[in-house]
Amino acid sequence: MRTPLALAAGLAAAAALVALPHFLGRSGVYLLSYWVVFVVATMGLNLTVGYAGQKSLGHAAFFGIGAYTVAILMKAGLSFWLGLPLAALLCFASGIVVGFPALRVQAIYLAFATLGFNTAAWLFMRNEEWLTGGTFGIKDIARPSLFGVSFDGHRAYYYLCLAVAAILAALLYGLLRSPWGKAFTALRDNPIRAESLGVDVRGYTLLAFAIGAAYAGVAGALFAPLLEFIDPAPFSVGASIMMYLMVVVGGPGYFFGPMLGAAVGVVLPEWLRFAQDWYLFVFGAAVVLLMIWLPDGLLSIPGRLRARREARAASAARAAAAARLDGGGR
Amino acid sequence: MSAPLLEVTDLRKSYGAIRAVAGVSFEVRPGEIFGVIGPNGSGKTTMFNSVLGQIAPDAGAIRLKGADITGLSPLALNRRGVGRTFQTLQVFGRMSVRDNLLVAAQEHRGSMFSRMFAAPDSGLGARADALIDLFRIGHVADKPAGSLSYGQQKLVDIAMAFMSEPDLVLLDEPCAGVNPSLVGEIAALLRELNRSRGGSFVVIEHNMDFVMGLCHRVMVMVEGEVLAIGTPDAIRADRRVLDAYLGN
Protein backbone atom coordinates (compact mmCIF):
# COMPACT_ATOMS: atom_id res chain seq x y z
CA MET A 1 0.00 0.00 0.00
CA ARG A 2 2.74 2.42 0.97
CA THR A 3 5.20 1.63 -1.78
CA PRO A 4 2.88 2.28 -4.79
CA LEU A 5 1.78 5.50 -3.10
CA ALA A 6 5.38 6.59 -2.60
CA LEU A 7 6.18 5.63 -6.18
CA ALA A 8 3.24 7.68 -7.48
CA ALA A 9 4.27 10.66 -5.36
CA GLY A 10 7.84 10.34 -6.60
CA LEU A 11 6.77 10.23 -10.22
CA ALA A 12 4.48 13.22 -9.73
CA ALA A 13 7.28 15.19 -8.10
CA ALA A 14 9.70 14.27 -10.90
CA ALA A 15 7.15 15.30 -13.54
CA ALA A 16 6.58 18.59 -11.71
CA LEU A 17 10.32 19.28 -11.58
CA VAL A 18 10.60 18.66 -15.30
CA ALA A 19 7.50 20.69 -16.24
CA LEU A 20 7.89 23.57 -13.79
CA PRO A 21 10.41 25.71 -15.73
CA HIS A 22 7.90 26.12 -18.54
CA PHE A 23 5.56 27.95 -16.20
CA LEU A 24 8.25 30.15 -14.72
CA GLY A 25 10.09 33.22 -15.90
CA ARG A 26 13.86 33.62 -16.00
CA SER A 27 14.17 34.50 -12.32
CA GLY A 28 11.89 31.66 -11.30
CA VAL A 29 14.00 29.13 -13.20
CA TYR A 30 17.13 30.65 -11.72
CA LEU A 31 15.73 30.21 -8.22
CA LEU A 32 14.76 26.62 -9.02
CA SER A 33 18.30 25.90 -10.29
CA TYR A 34 19.69 27.50 -7.15
CA TRP A 35 17.53 25.17 -5.09
CA VAL A 36 18.71 22.08 -7.03
CA VAL A 37 22.35 23.05 -6.48
CA PHE A 38 21.73 23.39 -2.75
CA VAL A 39 19.88 20.07 -2.71
CA VAL A 40 23.04 18.41 -4.06
CA ALA A 41 25.22 20.14 -1.47
CA THR A 42 22.92 19.41 1.46
CA MET A 43 22.38 15.79 0.42
CA GLY A 44 26.08 15.40 1.08
CA LEU A 45 25.86 17.27 4.36
CA ASN A 46 22.90 15.12 5.36
CA LEU A 47 25.11 12.05 4.94
CA THR A 48 27.83 13.58 7.12
CA VAL A 49 25.57 15.13 9.75
CA GLY A 50 22.21 13.39 9.49
CA TYR A 51 23.22 9.80 8.89
CA ALA A 52 26.75 9.57 10.28
CA GLY A 53 26.21 12.11 13.08
CA GLN A 54 29.37 14.16 12.43
CA LYS A 55 28.65 17.78 13.33
CA SER A 56 30.31 19.53 10.39
CA LEU A 57 30.12 23.30 10.08
CA GLY A 58 32.54 23.60 7.18
CA HIS A 59 30.45 22.40 4.29
CA ALA A 60 30.46 25.69 2.38
CA ALA A 61 34.24 25.44 2.13
CA PHE A 62 33.90 22.25 0.05
CA PHE A 63 31.16 23.96 -1.94
CA GLY A 64 33.65 26.78 -2.62
CA ILE A 65 36.50 24.42 -3.46
CA GLY A 66 34.25 22.79 -6.05
CA ALA A 67 33.17 26.13 -7.52
CA TYR A 68 36.70 27.54 -7.72
CA THR A 69 38.11 24.32 -9.14
CA VAL A 70 35.71 24.47 -12.07
CA ALA A 71 36.05 28.23 -12.53
CA ILE A 72 39.84 28.21 -12.47
CA LEU A 73 40.17 25.19 -14.76
CA MET A 74 37.67 26.62 -17.23
CA LYS A 75 39.52 29.92 -17.24
CA ALA A 76 42.66 27.91 -18.04
CA GLY A 77 40.83 26.57 -21.06
CA LEU A 78 39.91 23.15 -19.71
CA SER A 79 36.50 21.58 -20.09
CA PHE A 80 33.73 21.76 -17.52
CA TRP A 81 33.40 18.00 -17.90
CA LEU A 82 36.94 17.58 -16.65
CA GLY A 83 36.45 20.18 -13.93
CA LEU A 84 33.35 18.54 -12.48
CA PRO A 85 34.91 15.18 -11.57
CA LEU A 86 38.12 16.90 -10.48
CA ALA A 87 36.11 19.14 -8.15
CA ALA A 88 34.45 16.05 -6.67
CA LEU A 89 37.79 14.29 -6.30
CA LEU A 90 39.54 17.26 -4.71
CA CYS A 91 36.70 17.69 -2.25
CA PHE A 92 36.70 13.97 -1.47
CA ALA A 93 40.39 14.23 -0.57
CA SER A 94 39.89 17.44 1.45
CA GLY A 95 36.96 15.74 3.19
CA ILE A 96 39.25 12.98 4.41
CA VAL A 97 41.70 15.55 5.79
CA VAL A 98 38.95 17.55 7.49
CA GLY A 99 37.52 14.31 8.87
CA PHE A 100 40.64 13.59 10.91
CA PRO A 101 39.74 15.90 13.82
CA ALA A 102 36.49 13.93 14.07
CA LEU A 103 38.53 10.90 15.11
CA ARG A 104 39.60 12.80 18.22
CA VAL A 105 36.79 15.21 19.03
CA GLN A 106 33.04 15.18 18.60
CA ALA A 107 29.97 17.38 18.82
CA ILE A 108 30.66 21.03 19.59
CA TYR A 109 34.46 20.62 19.41
CA LEU A 110 34.17 19.07 15.98
CA ALA A 111 31.86 21.90 14.93
CA PHE A 112 34.54 24.40 15.95
CA ALA A 113 37.29 22.47 14.16
CA THR A 114 35.32 22.38 10.90
CA LEU A 115 34.40 26.03 11.34
CA GLY A 116 38.10 26.81 11.59
CA PHE A 117 38.73 24.92 8.37
CA ASN A 118 35.97 26.92 6.66
CA THR A 119 37.49 30.19 7.84
CA ALA A 120 40.93 29.20 6.56
CA ALA A 121 39.52 28.15 3.18
CA TRP A 122 37.54 31.36 2.91
CA LEU A 123 40.59 33.49 3.72
CA PHE A 124 42.53 31.60 1.07
CA MET A 125 39.81 32.35 -1.50
CA ARG A 126 39.83 36.00 -0.54
CA ASN A 127 43.59 36.58 -0.21
CA GLU A 128 45.19 34.46 -2.90
CA GLU A 129 44.28 36.86 -5.65
CA TRP A 130 46.67 35.28 -8.22
CA LEU A 131 44.58 32.13 -8.15
CA THR A 132 41.09 33.11 -7.10
CA GLY A 133 40.83 36.74 -8.12
CA GLY A 134 40.36 37.64 -4.45
CA THR A 135 37.35 39.81 -3.68
CA PHE A 136 37.00 40.63 -7.39
CA GLY A 137 36.22 37.01 -7.99
CA ILE A 138 36.18 35.23 -11.32
CA LYS A 139 33.91 36.63 -14.04
CA ASP A 140 32.28 35.27 -17.18
CA ILE A 141 32.33 31.60 -16.30
CA ALA A 142 30.83 29.90 -19.33
CA ARG A 143 28.10 27.31 -19.16
CA PRO A 144 29.10 24.01 -20.69
CA SER A 145 27.85 22.08 -23.66
CA LEU A 146 27.94 18.36 -24.32
CA PHE A 147 27.95 16.56 -27.68
CA GLY A 148 26.85 19.77 -29.39
CA VAL A 149 24.03 20.38 -26.90
CA SER A 150 24.51 23.74 -25.23
CA PHE A 151 23.43 24.23 -21.61
CA ASP A 152 23.78 27.96 -21.91
CA GLY A 153 20.08 28.84 -21.68
CA HIS A 154 18.58 29.18 -18.22
CA ARG A 155 16.15 26.29 -18.78
CA ALA A 156 18.81 24.06 -20.35
CA TYR A 157 21.18 24.68 -17.45
CA TYR A 158 18.42 23.91 -14.98
CA TYR A 159 17.89 20.54 -16.64
CA LEU A 160 21.60 19.82 -16.45
CA CYS A 161 21.58 20.57 -12.72
CA LEU A 162 18.45 18.47 -12.30
CA ALA A 163 19.99 15.52 -14.13
CA VAL A 164 23.16 15.63 -12.02
CA ALA A 165 21.07 15.93 -8.86
CA ALA A 166 18.92 12.95 -9.88
CA ILE A 167 21.99 10.80 -10.52
CA LEU A 168 23.57 11.79 -7.19
CA ALA A 169 20.30 11.21 -5.34
CA ALA A 170 20.05 7.71 -6.83
CA LEU A 171 23.66 6.95 -5.88
CA LEU A 172 23.09 8.17 -2.34
CA TYR A 173 19.92 6.14 -2.06
CA GLY A 174 21.80 3.03 -3.12
CA LEU A 175 24.64 3.78 -0.72
CA LEU A 176 22.29 4.28 2.21
CA ARG A 177 20.53 1.00 1.49
CA SER A 178 23.85 -0.86 1.28
CA PRO A 179 25.63 -2.09 4.42
CA TRP A 180 27.45 1.25 4.45
CA GLY A 181 24.22 3.05 5.23
CA LYS A 182 23.72 0.91 8.31
CA ALA A 183 27.32 1.40 9.37
CA PHE A 184 26.94 5.20 9.11
CA THR A 185 23.75 5.11 11.15
CA ALA A 186 25.35 2.84 13.75
CA LEU A 187 28.23 5.30 13.98
CA ARG A 188 25.80 8.11 14.66
CA ASP A 189 23.61 6.26 17.17
CA ASN A 190 26.40 4.67 19.20
CA PRO A 191 30.03 4.64 18.04
CA ILE A 192 31.30 2.59 20.99
CA ARG A 193 28.83 -0.21 20.42
CA ALA A 194 29.46 0.01 16.69
CA GLU A 195 33.17 -0.56 17.19
CA SER A 196 32.52 -3.50 19.48
CA LEU A 197 30.55 -5.04 16.61
CA GLY A 198 33.44 -4.73 14.19
CA VAL A 199 32.40 -1.46 12.54
CA ASP A 200 35.54 0.42 11.52
CA VAL A 201 34.53 3.69 13.13
CA ARG A 202 37.60 5.58 11.88
CA GLY A 203 37.14 4.49 8.30
CA TYR A 204 33.44 5.25 8.17
CA THR A 205 33.89 8.62 9.86
CA LEU A 206 36.41 9.70 7.24
CA LEU A 207 34.22 8.33 4.45
CA ALA A 208 31.19 10.20 5.76
CA PHE A 209 33.16 13.42 5.54
CA ALA A 210 34.72 12.61 2.19
CA ILE A 211 31.53 11.57 0.42
CA GLY A 212 29.61 14.50 1.88
CA ALA A 213 32.38 16.84 0.72
CA ALA A 214 32.37 15.32 -2.78
CA TYR A 215 28.66 16.13 -3.06
CA ALA A 216 29.39 19.71 -2.05
CA GLY A 217 32.16 19.77 -4.65
CA VAL A 218 29.78 18.75 -7.42
CA ALA A 219 27.27 21.31 -6.18
CA GLY A 220 29.97 23.98 -6.31
CA ALA A 221 30.95 22.90 -9.80
CA LEU A 222 27.33 23.46 -10.89
CA PHE A 223 27.08 26.68 -8.91
CA ALA A 224 29.89 28.58 -10.66
CA PRO A 225 28.44 28.38 -14.21
CA LEU A 226 24.94 28.99 -12.84
CA LEU A 227 25.99 32.38 -11.48
CA GLU A 228 28.62 32.81 -14.22
CA PHE A 229 30.62 34.66 -11.58
CA ILE A 230 32.03 33.65 -8.21
CA ASP A 231 33.63 35.46 -5.32
CA PRO A 232 34.32 34.22 -1.77
CA ALA A 233 31.05 35.50 -0.28
CA PRO A 234 28.83 32.41 -0.77
CA PHE A 235 31.44 30.14 0.81
CA SER A 236 31.74 31.81 4.19
CA VAL A 237 31.15 30.31 7.61
CA GLY A 238 27.70 31.89 7.46
CA ALA A 239 26.90 29.82 4.38
CA SER A 240 28.00 26.66 6.19
CA ILE A 241 25.68 27.47 9.04
CA MET A 242 22.90 28.08 6.53
CA MET A 243 23.49 24.66 4.94
CA TYR A 244 23.53 23.04 8.37
CA LEU A 245 20.21 24.71 9.11
CA MET A 246 18.78 23.42 5.83
CA VAL A 247 19.64 19.86 6.85
CA VAL A 248 18.30 20.31 10.36
CA VAL A 249 15.11 22.04 9.26
CA GLY A 250 14.34 19.42 6.62
CA GLY A 251 15.08 16.50 8.89
CA PRO A 252 18.57 15.13 9.45
CA GLY A 253 18.78 11.45 8.55
CA TYR A 254 15.69 11.63 6.33
CA PHE A 255 16.41 11.01 2.67
CA PHE A 256 14.16 13.83 1.47
CA GLY A 257 15.16 16.20 4.27
CA PRO A 258 17.61 18.18 2.11
CA MET A 259 15.02 18.69 -0.64
CA LEU A 260 12.66 20.28 1.84
CA GLY A 261 15.31 22.04 3.90
CA ALA A 262 17.01 23.57 0.87
CA ALA A 263 13.61 24.77 -0.37
CA VAL A 264 13.00 26.47 2.95
CA GLY A 265 16.51 27.92 2.95
CA VAL A 266 16.41 29.16 -0.64
CA VAL A 267 12.80 30.16 -1.11
CA LEU A 268 11.86 31.50 2.31
CA PRO A 269 14.35 34.37 2.16
CA GLU A 270 12.74 35.35 -1.17
CA TRP A 271 9.29 35.30 0.34
CA LEU A 272 10.51 37.20 3.34
CA ARG A 273 11.72 40.04 1.12
CA PHE A 274 8.78 42.08 2.37
CA ALA A 275 10.38 42.02 5.78
CA GLN A 276 13.43 43.69 4.23
CA ASP A 277 16.08 44.36 6.85
CA TRP A 278 14.19 42.18 9.28
CA TYR A 279 14.26 39.13 7.08
CA LEU A 280 17.26 37.48 8.77
CA PHE A 281 15.64 38.12 12.12
CA VAL A 282 12.35 36.59 11.03
CA PHE A 283 14.15 33.65 9.44
CA GLY A 284 16.31 33.10 12.52
CA ALA A 285 13.33 33.26 14.84
CA ALA A 286 11.46 30.76 12.63
CA VAL A 287 14.37 28.33 12.81
CA VAL A 288 14.60 28.65 16.59
CA LEU A 289 10.89 27.96 16.97
CA LEU A 290 11.08 25.03 14.63
CA MET A 291 14.01 23.55 16.54
CA ILE A 292 12.06 23.81 19.78
CA TRP A 293 8.93 22.17 18.43
CA LEU A 294 10.48 19.83 15.90
CA PRO A 295 14.06 19.01 16.79
CA ASP A 296 14.16 16.27 14.15
CA GLY A 297 12.99 18.53 11.35
CA LEU A 298 9.90 18.87 9.20
CA LEU A 299 10.02 15.32 7.89
CA SER A 300 9.68 13.95 11.41
CA ILE A 301 6.06 15.18 11.46
CA PRO A 302 4.47 12.02 9.95
CA GLY A 303 6.34 9.76 12.37
CA ARG A 304 5.32 11.96 15.30
CA LEU A 305 1.69 11.90 14.28
CA ARG A 306 1.82 8.11 13.96
CA ALA A 307 3.46 7.76 17.38
CA ARG A 308 0.81 10.02 18.90
CA ARG A 309 -1.96 8.01 17.29
CA GLU A 310 -0.47 4.76 18.59
CA ALA A 311 -0.04 6.21 22.07
CA ARG A 312 -3.64 7.36 22.05
CA ALA A 313 -4.83 3.93 20.87
CA ALA A 314 -2.74 2.27 23.59
CA SER A 315 -4.06 4.48 26.37
CA ALA A 316 -7.62 3.95 25.10
CA ALA A 317 -7.01 0.20 25.25
CA ARG A 318 -5.65 0.56 28.80
CA ALA A 319 -8.66 2.61 29.83
CA ALA A 320 -11.00 0.02 28.35
CA ALA A 321 -9.18 -2.77 30.15
CA ALA A 322 -9.31 -0.83 33.43
CA ALA A 323 -13.04 -0.24 32.95
CA ARG A 324 -13.56 -3.97 32.39
CA LEU A 325 -11.61 -4.78 35.57
CA ASP A 326 -13.66 -2.24 37.52
CA GLY A 327 -16.87 -3.73 36.18
CA GLY A 328 -15.75 -7.27 37.02
CA GLY A 329 -14.80 -6.23 40.57
CA ARG A 330 -18.29 -5.14 41.44
CA MET B 1 41.78 -31.07 29.67
CA SER B 2 41.47 -28.89 26.55
CA ALA B 3 43.51 -25.72 26.16
CA PRO B 4 41.79 -22.60 27.50
CA LEU B 5 39.99 -20.31 25.05
CA LEU B 6 40.67 -17.19 27.11
CA GLU B 7 43.54 -16.77 29.54
CA VAL B 8 43.78 -13.68 31.71
CA THR B 9 46.96 -13.35 33.78
CA ASP B 10 47.54 -10.87 36.59
CA LEU B 11 45.37 -8.12 35.08
CA ARG B 12 45.64 -4.74 36.82
CA LYS B 13 43.91 -1.40 36.41
CA SER B 14 43.90 1.54 38.83
CA TYR B 15 42.09 4.84 38.76
CA GLY B 16 44.34 7.05 40.86
CA ALA B 17 44.31 5.50 44.29
CA ILE B 18 41.44 3.15 43.46
CA ARG B 19 42.72 -0.29 42.53
CA ALA B 20 39.72 -1.28 40.44
CA VAL B 21 41.33 -4.51 39.20
CA ALA B 22 44.21 -5.70 41.34
CA GLY B 23 45.81 -8.77 39.83
CA VAL B 24 43.05 -10.93 38.37
CA SER B 25 43.86 -14.27 36.74
CA PHE B 26 41.45 -16.82 35.33
CA GLU B 27 40.84 -18.92 32.27
CA VAL B 28 37.76 -19.81 30.29
CA ARG B 29 37.54 -23.21 28.60
CA PRO B 30 35.98 -23.89 25.21
CA GLY B 31 32.21 -24.24 25.50
CA GLU B 32 32.18 -23.03 29.07
CA ILE B 33 29.76 -20.56 30.63
CA PHE B 34 31.88 -18.70 33.14
CA GLY B 35 30.14 -16.52 35.71
CA VAL B 36 31.58 -13.46 37.42
CA ILE B 37 30.00 -12.18 40.61
CA GLY B 38 31.01 -9.65 43.20
CA PRO B 39 29.62 -6.68 45.12
CA ASN B 40 29.08 -3.31 43.41
CA GLY B 41 32.38 -1.66 42.60
CA SER B 42 34.40 -4.87 42.90
CA GLY B 43 35.94 -4.30 39.46
CA LYS B 44 33.93 -6.66 37.26
CA THR B 45 33.14 -4.16 34.52
CA THR B 46 36.67 -2.72 34.64
CA MET B 47 38.06 -6.25 34.22
CA PHE B 48 35.74 -6.78 31.22
CA ASN B 49 36.66 -3.53 29.56
CA SER B 50 40.36 -4.22 30.06
CA VAL B 51 40.03 -7.63 28.46
CA LEU B 52 38.00 -6.18 25.61
CA GLY B 53 40.33 -3.32 24.73
CA GLN B 54 37.83 -0.69 25.77
CA ILE B 55 40.30 0.59 28.36
CA ALA B 56 44.03 -0.03 28.55
CA PRO B 57 45.06 -2.21 31.50
CA ASP B 58 48.07 -1.10 33.57
CA ALA B 59 49.51 -4.60 33.53
CA GLY B 60 48.65 -8.16 32.75
CA ALA B 61 48.40 -10.47 29.77
CA ILE B 62 45.37 -11.66 27.85
CA ARG B 63 45.49 -14.59 25.47
CA LEU B 64 42.80 -15.82 23.12
CA LYS B 65 43.25 -19.33 21.70
CA GLY B 66 46.88 -19.05 22.73
CA ALA B 67 47.54 -15.76 20.90
CA ASP B 68 48.46 -12.62 22.81
CA ILE B 69 45.61 -10.11 22.43
CA THR B 70 46.66 -7.65 25.15
CA GLY B 71 46.06 -4.08 24.04
CA LEU B 72 44.11 -4.92 20.90
CA SER B 73 41.25 -2.56 20.05
CA PRO B 74 37.60 -3.55 20.49
CA LEU B 75 37.38 -3.59 16.70
CA ALA B 76 40.29 -6.01 16.31
CA LEU B 77 38.92 -8.25 19.06
CA ASN B 78 35.52 -8.38 17.46
CA ARG B 79 37.06 -9.37 14.15
CA ARG B 80 38.84 -12.18 16.00
CA GLY B 81 35.55 -13.60 17.18
CA VAL B 82 34.87 -11.85 20.48
CA GLY B 83 31.35 -10.51 21.07
CA ARG B 84 30.12 -8.47 24.00
CA THR B 85 27.29 -6.56 25.60
CA PHE B 86 27.62 -3.54 27.85
CA GLN B 87 26.30 -3.02 31.36
CA THR B 88 23.92 -0.37 30.05
CA LEU B 89 21.61 -0.86 27.09
CA GLN B 90 23.39 -0.20 23.80
CA VAL B 91 21.14 -0.59 20.79
CA PHE B 92 20.99 1.64 17.73
CA GLY B 93 17.79 3.44 18.60
CA ARG B 94 16.71 4.77 15.22
CA MET B 95 17.43 1.58 13.30
CA SER B 96 14.94 -1.28 13.08
CA VAL B 97 15.54 -4.34 15.24
CA ARG B 98 16.39 -6.32 12.12
CA ASP B 99 18.91 -3.71 10.97
CA ASN B 100 20.43 -3.72 14.45
CA LEU B 101 21.12 -7.42 14.01
CA LEU B 102 22.37 -7.06 10.43
CA VAL B 103 24.82 -4.30 11.27
CA ALA B 104 26.08 -6.45 14.14
CA ALA B 105 27.60 -8.94 11.68
CA GLN B 106 27.89 -7.26 8.28
CA GLU B 107 31.43 -6.03 8.88
CA HIS B 108 32.59 -9.64 8.99
CA ARG B 109 31.53 -10.05 5.37
CA GLY B 110 33.87 -9.16 2.51
CA SER B 111 35.99 -6.01 2.37
CA MET B 112 34.88 -2.49 3.19
CA PHE B 113 34.84 -1.70 -0.52
CA SER B 114 32.80 -4.76 -1.47
CA ARG B 115 30.25 -3.92 1.22
CA MET B 116 29.43 -0.70 -0.62
CA PHE B 117 27.90 -2.84 -3.36
CA ALA B 118 26.61 -5.68 -1.20
CA ALA B 119 22.95 -6.53 -0.72
CA PRO B 120 21.24 -4.48 2.01
CA ASP B 121 21.18 -7.53 4.31
CA SER B 122 24.74 -8.60 3.39
CA GLY B 123 23.36 -12.10 2.89
CA LEU B 124 22.75 -12.30 6.64
CA GLY B 125 18.98 -12.20 6.48
CA ALA B 126 18.47 -15.86 7.35
CA ARG B 127 20.87 -15.65 10.27
CA ALA B 128 19.12 -12.55 11.60
CA ASP B 129 15.72 -14.23 11.24
CA ALA B 130 16.95 -17.28 13.15
CA LEU B 131 18.01 -15.09 16.09
CA ILE B 132 14.79 -13.08 15.87
CA ASP B 133 12.85 -16.35 16.13
CA LEU B 134 14.98 -17.67 18.95
CA PHE B 135 14.63 -14.44 20.94
CA ARG B 136 10.93 -14.21 20.01
CA ILE B 137 11.14 -10.59 18.86
CA GLY B 138 9.54 -11.17 15.47
CA HIS B 139 6.55 -8.92 16.20
CA VAL B 140 8.84 -5.93 16.70
CA ALA B 141 11.49 -6.80 14.10
CA ASP B 142 10.64 -3.83 11.87
CA LYS B 143 10.22 -1.25 14.63
CA PRO B 144 12.97 1.18 15.61
CA ALA B 145 14.88 -0.49 18.45
CA GLY B 146 14.61 2.66 20.55
CA SER B 147 10.81 2.41 20.58
CA LEU B 148 10.72 -1.01 22.30
CA SER B 149 10.23 -1.70 25.98
CA TYR B 150 13.35 -1.99 28.13
CA GLY B 151 13.11 -5.77 28.31
CA GLN B 152 12.70 -6.09 24.56
CA GLN B 153 15.67 -3.82 23.96
CA LYS B 154 17.70 -5.94 26.35
CA LEU B 155 16.89 -9.01 24.23
CA VAL B 156 17.91 -7.18 21.05
CA ASP B 157 21.10 -6.05 22.78
CA ILE B 158 22.00 -9.64 23.70
CA ALA B 159 21.02 -11.05 20.31
CA MET B 160 23.31 -8.53 18.57
CA ALA B 161 26.33 -9.92 20.40
CA PHE B 162 25.69 -13.34 18.84
CA MET B 163 25.04 -12.22 15.27
CA SER B 164 28.64 -12.61 14.08
CA GLU B 165 28.77 -16.14 15.58
CA PRO B 166 31.62 -15.32 17.95
CA ASP B 167 33.67 -17.97 19.76
CA LEU B 168 33.61 -15.96 22.96
CA VAL B 169 30.90 -13.62 24.24
CA LEU B 170 31.23 -11.43 27.32
CA LEU B 171 27.93 -10.27 28.79
CA ASP B 172 27.86 -7.53 31.42
CA GLU B 173 24.70 -7.95 33.51
CA PRO B 174 22.32 -9.34 30.88
CA CYS B 175 19.52 -9.42 33.47
CA ALA B 176 19.94 -5.96 34.96
CA GLY B 177 16.58 -4.27 35.21
CA VAL B 178 14.52 -7.01 33.59
CA ASN B 179 11.52 -8.67 35.21
CA PRO B 180 11.86 -12.12 36.85
CA SER B 181 10.10 -14.04 34.08
CA LEU B 182 12.45 -12.56 31.51
CA VAL B 183 15.45 -13.53 33.66
CA GLY B 184 14.44 -17.17 33.26
CA GLU B 185 13.95 -16.64 29.54
CA ILE B 186 17.40 -15.10 29.11
CA ALA B 187 18.99 -17.99 31.02
CA ALA B 188 17.21 -20.45 28.72
CA LEU B 189 18.34 -18.50 25.64
CA LEU B 190 21.98 -18.45 26.72
CA ARG B 191 21.85 -22.16 27.57
CA GLU B 192 20.37 -22.88 24.14
CA LEU B 193 22.97 -20.73 22.34
CA ASN B 194 25.74 -22.42 24.28
CA ARG B 195 24.37 -25.85 23.42
CA SER B 196 23.66 -25.22 19.73
CA ARG B 197 26.65 -23.03 18.89
CA GLY B 198 29.16 -24.25 21.39
CA GLY B 199 30.69 -20.83 22.15
CA SER B 200 32.13 -19.79 25.48
CA PHE B 201 30.46 -17.08 27.54
CA VAL B 202 31.63 -14.93 30.39
CA VAL B 203 28.65 -13.54 32.27
CA ILE B 204 28.70 -10.83 34.92
CA GLU B 205 25.48 -10.88 36.91
CA HIS B 206 24.15 -9.96 40.34
CA ASN B 207 21.21 -12.35 40.11
CA MET B 208 22.43 -15.38 42.10
CA ASP B 209 19.78 -17.84 40.91
CA PHE B 210 20.62 -16.93 37.35
CA VAL B 211 24.37 -17.33 37.77
CA MET B 212 24.26 -20.49 39.85
CA GLY B 213 21.73 -22.09 37.52
CA LEU B 214 23.46 -21.19 34.29
CA CYS B 215 27.21 -21.17 34.78
CA HIS B 216 29.61 -24.10 34.77
CA ARG B 217 32.09 -22.22 36.96
CA VAL B 218 31.87 -18.98 38.86
CA MET B 219 34.52 -16.44 39.84
CA VAL B 220 33.97 -14.21 42.84
CA MET B 221 35.61 -10.78 42.79
CA VAL B 222 35.98 -8.56 45.83
CA GLU B 223 37.76 -5.22 45.80
CA GLY B 224 39.48 -5.91 42.52
CA GLU B 225 40.79 -9.32 43.53
CA VAL B 226 39.70 -12.89 42.91
CA LEU B 227 38.29 -14.38 46.07
CA ALA B 228 37.40 -17.78 44.66
CA ILE B 229 36.81 -19.69 41.45
CA GLY B 230 34.80 -22.89 41.39
CA THR B 231 31.63 -24.73 40.49
CA PRO B 232 28.38 -23.14 41.67
CA ASP B 233 28.12 -25.75 44.41
CA ALA B 234 31.65 -25.10 45.61
CA ILE B 235 31.09 -21.34 45.57
CA ARG B 236 27.83 -21.66 47.48
CA ALA B 237 29.56 -23.74 50.11
CA ASP B 238 32.62 -21.48 50.40
CA ARG B 239 32.64 -19.77 53.80
CA ARG B 240 34.84 -16.89 52.60
CA VAL B 241 32.36 -16.11 49.86
CA LEU B 242 29.50 -16.16 52.29
CA ASP B 243 31.35 -13.86 54.64
CA ALA B 244 32.66 -11.44 52.06
CA TYR B 245 29.79 -11.30 49.69
CA LEU B 246 26.67 -13.32 50.15
CA GLY B 247 26.67 -12.52 53.87
CA ASN B 248 26.27 -8.81 53.35
Ligand SMILES: Nc1ncnc2c1ncn2[C@@H]1O[C@H](COP(=O)(O)OP(=O)(O)OP(=O)(O)O)[C@@H](O)[C@H]1O
Ligand atom coordinates in the same frame (compact mmCIF):
# COMPACT_ATOMS: atom_id res chain seq x y z
N1 LIG C 1 36.38 5.65 34.70
C1 LIG C 1 36.59 5.51 36.02
N2 LIG C 1 37.22 6.48 36.71
C2 LIG C 1 37.44 6.35 38.04
N3 LIG C 1 37.06 5.28 38.76
C3 LIG C 1 36.43 4.29 38.14
C4 LIG C 1 36.16 4.35 36.74
N4 LIG C 1 35.52 3.20 36.38
C5 LIG C 1 35.40 2.48 37.50
N5 LIG C 1 35.94 3.11 38.56
C6 LIG C 1 36.02 2.60 39.91
O1 LIG C 1 36.56 1.31 39.86
C7 LIG C 1 35.90 0.44 40.77
C8 LIG C 1 35.36 -0.76 40.03
O2 LIG C 1 34.25 -0.36 39.20
P1 LIG C 1 33.51 -1.36 38.24
O3 LIG C 1 32.57 -0.58 37.45
O4 LIG C 1 34.51 -2.17 37.53
O5 LIG C 1 32.74 -2.28 39.27
P2 LIG C 1 31.66 -3.41 39.02
O6 LIG C 1 32.12 -4.60 39.74
O7 LIG C 1 31.37 -3.56 37.59
O8 LIG C 1 30.39 -2.81 39.77
P3 LIG C 1 28.84 -2.93 39.45
O9 LIG C 1 28.42 -4.27 39.94
O10 LIG C 1 28.21 -1.84 40.24
O11 LIG C 1 28.66 -2.75 37.99
C9 LIG C 1 34.85 1.28 41.47
O12 LIG C 1 35.38 1.73 42.69
C10 LIG C 1 34.64 2.44 40.53
O13 LIG C 1 34.25 3.58 41.24
Ligand SMILES: [Mg+2]
Ligand atom coordinates in the same frame (compact mmCIF):
# COMPACT_ATOMS: atom_id res chain seq x y z
MG1 LIG D 1 29.72 -3.30 36.39
